[in-house]
Amino acid sequence: MTLTNWAGNVVFTPGDYVRATSVEQVQELVAGAPRVRVLGSGHSFSTVAATDGLLLSLEDLPLSVDVDTAAAEARVTASARFAHVMPALHQAGLALHNTGSLPHISVAGAAATGTHGSGTGNRCLAAGITGIELIAPDGSLRTLRTGDKDFDGSVVALGLAGVVTALTLKAQPAFDVRQYVYDDLPLAALAENFGEIMNSAYSVSAFTHWNGPTMDLLWRKQRVDEPEAPQTYFGARLADGARHPIAGMPTENATQQLGVPGPWHERLPHFRFEFTPSRGDEIQSEFLLPIEQAGAALTALDAVHPQFRPALQVAEIRTIAGDDLWLSPAYGRTTVAFHFTWTDDLSEVTPAIAAVESALADFDARPHWGKVFGLSREQVRSRYPRLDDFEELVNRVDPQGKFTNAFTRAYLDLPA
Numbered sequence: 001m002t003l004t005n006w007a008g009n010v011v012f013t014p015g016d017y018v019r020a021t022s023v024e025q026v027q028e029l030v031a032g033a034p035r036v037r038v039l040g041s042g043h044s045f046s047t048v049a050a051t052d053g054l055l056l057s058l059e060d061l062p063l064s065v066d067v068d069t070a071a072a073e074a075r076v077t078a079s080a081r082f083a084h085v086m087p088a089l090h091q092a093g094l095a096l097h098n099t100g101s102l103p104h105i106s107v108a109g110a111a112a113t114g115t116h117g118s119g120t121g122n123r124c125l126a127a128g129i130t131g132i133e134l135i136a137p138d139g140s141l142r143t144l145r146t147g148d149k150d151f152d153g154s155v156v157a158l159g160l161a162g163v164v165t166a167l168t169l170k171a172q173p174a175f176d177v178r179q180y181v182y183d184d185l186p187l188a189a190l191a192e193n194f195g196e197i198m199n200s201a202y203s204v205s206a207f208t209h210w211n212g213p214t215m216d217l218l219w220r221k222q223r224v225d226e227p228e229a230p231q232t233y234f235g236a237r238l239a240d241g242a243r244h245p246i247a248g249m250p251t252e253n254a255t256q257q258l259g260v261p262g263p264w265h266e267r268l269p270h271f272r273f274e275f276t277p278s279r280g281d282e283i284q285s286e287f288l289l290p291i292e293q294a295g296a297a298l299t300a301l302d303a304v305h306p307q308f309r310p311a312l313q314v315a316e317i318r319t320i321a322g323d324d325l326w327l328s329p330a331y332g333r334t335t336v337a338f339h340f341t342w343t344d345d346l347s348e349v350t351p352a353i354a355a356v357e358s359a360l361a362d363f364d365a366r367p368h369w370g371k372v373f374g375l376s377r378e379q380v381r382s383r384y385p386r387l388d389d390f391e392e393l394v395n396r397v398d399p400q401g402k403f404t405n406a407f408t409r410a411y412l413d414l415p416a
């Protein structure tokens with residue numbers, strides 16, 4: 001059976017594909033198979049989930065979101081999508097610290113790749129996980145909690161630490177958010193005042209189609225207790241209507257804007273669950289580097305934009321707080337992320353990615369594991385400082401390399 005990812009740019013034929021219906025069945029299948037990978041919701045653009053061994057889907061297991069209001073935590077099954085988890089938390093008066101741009105993705109899949117949202121004070125989504133339940137190569141089940149020796153290496157783990165069956169998410173009191181969009185922020189103003197602009201609200205993203213020296217859109221998602229948004233901001237004007245990040249796409253696909261207050265889970269994602277997020281016909285890449293380099297990196301990208309502009313649908317610039325998870329692209333540093341939504345034409349996308357990687361060569365840029373990159377094994381290895389610790393962990397818990405695939409073996413020293 002041939003499968004594709006959500007975008008259709010990854011096509012692969014697993015040796016076997018099973019939609020499991022119970023944890024016990026997954027344990028038996030894992031114990032009996034030489035190679036195992038799990039598919040989340042399939043939203044990664046890289047081949048991180050692909051395998052020629054056994055591919056498991058956990059989507060037919062009973063879904064549960066158990067909220068413990070007193071502890072401000074929720075235990076969720078691995079394949080639960082944020083669209084299912086967030087309303088349950090909100091009903092209990094709780095919130096996650098942040099969301100990605102789309103609620104369509106699974107919690108385990110988002111954790112595995114270090115998926116993040118926007119906001120200098122907000123760590124990636126995996127950094128809000130306090131417990132993880134995993135099936136080991138022999139089929140046994142183990143639980144890791146924050147503070148356990150292997151925890152920081154097992155959350156953002158590209159599926160290599162085991163089959164995740166459930167996760168515990170830390171929550172905080174629910175809050176309301178207003179989303180304001182500005183048009184035409186001068187690119188030079190962003191480069192020169194990067195920290196101030198990106199710190200101006202709880203979650204801030206700048207979008208550009210790189211058609212000229214402006215960021216077409218500045219999205220500020222501010223908690224209702226933050227100061228009112230000014231009419232003009234560093235030369236940008238408050239938008240007179242709703243916007244979609246990609247020019248020409250229907251604005252009803254995007255979350256409510258124009259400063260209308262609403263619950264956190266209906267404002268922090270860019271896209272509504274009921275609609276296709278982003279465009280669909282696309283490939284994505286993202287590179288994460290130290291925030292101190294943001295202005296210089298933006299200027300370096302601007303200098304080569306004619307080289308990548310033909311493949312670009314839209315670029316997004318955002319910030320993320322640093323974390324302690326070994327394979328997180330934001331490990332150990334406050335981060336700026338340069339994201340690119342490309343066309344789906346590889347003949348123009350491949351040279352565009354090469355141009356971006358070359359422009360960012362001096363900035364210690366780490367690739368997003370779930371998006372497409374062309375960096376070499378050596379370049380990737382040099383940018384993740386805890387790779388040795390991660391490899392020691394994986395080789396210890398999975399000495400036969402049962403959970404590896406071609407993607408992970410391309411960058412990591414793992415049993416073949």
Ligand SMILES: Cc1cc2nc3c(=O)[nH]c(=O)nc-3n(C[C@H](O)[C@H](O)[C@H](O)COP(=O)(O)OP(=O)(O)OC[C@H]3O[C@@H](n4cnc5c(N)ncnc54)[C@H](O)[C@@H]3O)c2cc1C
Binds near residue numbers: 058114371
């Ligand atoms: C339109 C769009 C917008 C996006 N926006 C953002 C964004 O705002 N921020 C961002 O950081 N990323 C973003 N992404 C990327 C996306 O968040 C990641 O690729 C994420 O990993 C997708 O989750 P998934 O459930 O689809 O995982 P998949 O792509 O299915 O799998 C990802 C990895 O997780 C592993 N995995 C999944 N489930 C399990 C399990 N139960 N046990 C063990 N391993 C498992 C898989 O084996 C694989 O290695 C976006 C993607 C799309 C398509």
